[in-house]
Amino acid sequence: MSGAIPSSPKDEVPLARTPLFGLHTSSGARMVPFAGYEMPVQYAEGVLHEHNHTRASAGLFDVSHMGQARLVPEAEGTDVAALMEQLVPGGITTLSEGRIRYTLLTNAAGGIRDDLMVTRFDNTLWLVVNAACKHEDFDHIARTLAGVARLEIEARALLALQGPQAATILQTEIAGVDELSFMQARWCRWHDHDVLVSRCGYTGEDGFEISLPPEVAAGFAETLLADTRVALIGLGARDSLRLEAGLCLYGHDIDETTSPIEADLLWTIPKRRRESADYPGADVVSTHLASGTKRQRVGLLPEGRAPAREGAQICAMDGTAIGAVTSGGFSPTLERPVAMGYVDADHANTDTRVQLIVRGKPLPARVVAMPFVPHRYKRA
């Protein structure tokens, strides 16, 4: 066999560890290298069980490898949100206190450097960026805004509690969190520690991300895990959950070469920013908006049981190559394969029939709207 199974002794690569490393290994995790960290890909029960547990109850994820930082203006009278808008096409000045925005760091070519969450507290912004991009992102933001704002990198742990039982469970530890709605955050106290609770996540479920001092992270996780409704969930299920939710994985579904329009992320750019066109790559994005794009990110539903993975070629029914799968796998909720990828714009309409080339063989599939599994966010 080849692929997922080791067939030679492991190389020793120095990897960073999160504050929950000990908890992972004592909980039967299989640890893998991910974005420079040693992270749990799954625990003893396996990816299917973890995935289904999150959809049915509550899953606890260690996402401490992600980058957290606070953006602070150098001068009291400067609006930090207006400064941030020099870097992203999202509406940041329109964020009210304690609200979270999903937005994109764009490059001069209209591509995506990273996707991130931005939360406003007074005249500061709390940023959460992807682990693999965090050093470059922070460097980019600090350099671009040098002299007018400073970036304070926060060495905190980050846990996500996701699933239909998440609110009930977290409320017993941190009173008041059930008052938050989707994309809203609040600083709270947990045993005399400051914790930032954000009602968001990347599974499509209701849930929270909890930022806390590294030294209390393991204790907090163990407290939650004492509730039998909570189970630890690894990166394997995190990926299958976000794929079912139709959410982009940076470096796979979006990258430096994909514009927000091609990626079907126009919804992250409010009308005001489309018109002002004053963010990196706005000229390219505006052209894509006005004249359309050559390619488009779409959902794909393969017939049969064989999953089409990242890299699989997408062909029209006449055999012409029209794109490639960027994420694909088996959906435990739907018990069938699902995928997303980029196709030529004239094949991007829902219900267009296409073929996915898997191990040299064409598999029939069709273009579908995403998410594959409906979101269950707690909207206001």
Next chain:
Amino acid sequence: MSGIKFTKDHEWISVDGDTATIGITAYAQEQLGDVVFVEVPETGKTVAQGDEAGVVESVKAASEVYAPVSGEVVDANADLEDNPALVNQDPQSGGWFFRLRLSDEGELDGLMDEAAYKAYIEELD
């Protein structure tokens, strides 16, 4: 010759006369996790030692299954199509992949016996 042998790629091969049954090891299924799709070779196909003969996919990833020895495929496990989880539940019996009529019994000599395979996977962990 008879007995069960193992490859470095985590296939097992159980020989009975001139026919061999092939599957993936308990260690392999555990590493893969929940198997959600299996593709077995067509009966009548001739494979050379080391050729790709099947596919096994978990939620996480796809892996190829190689022919541990050369021969002609004489049977394949149709149950795996509807119930790929058999590979997890019973990897070294009910979760078998295919049967080969051996074309060169000498190739078996290069494979590991159970003790050697056990030592090999201990080295990987």
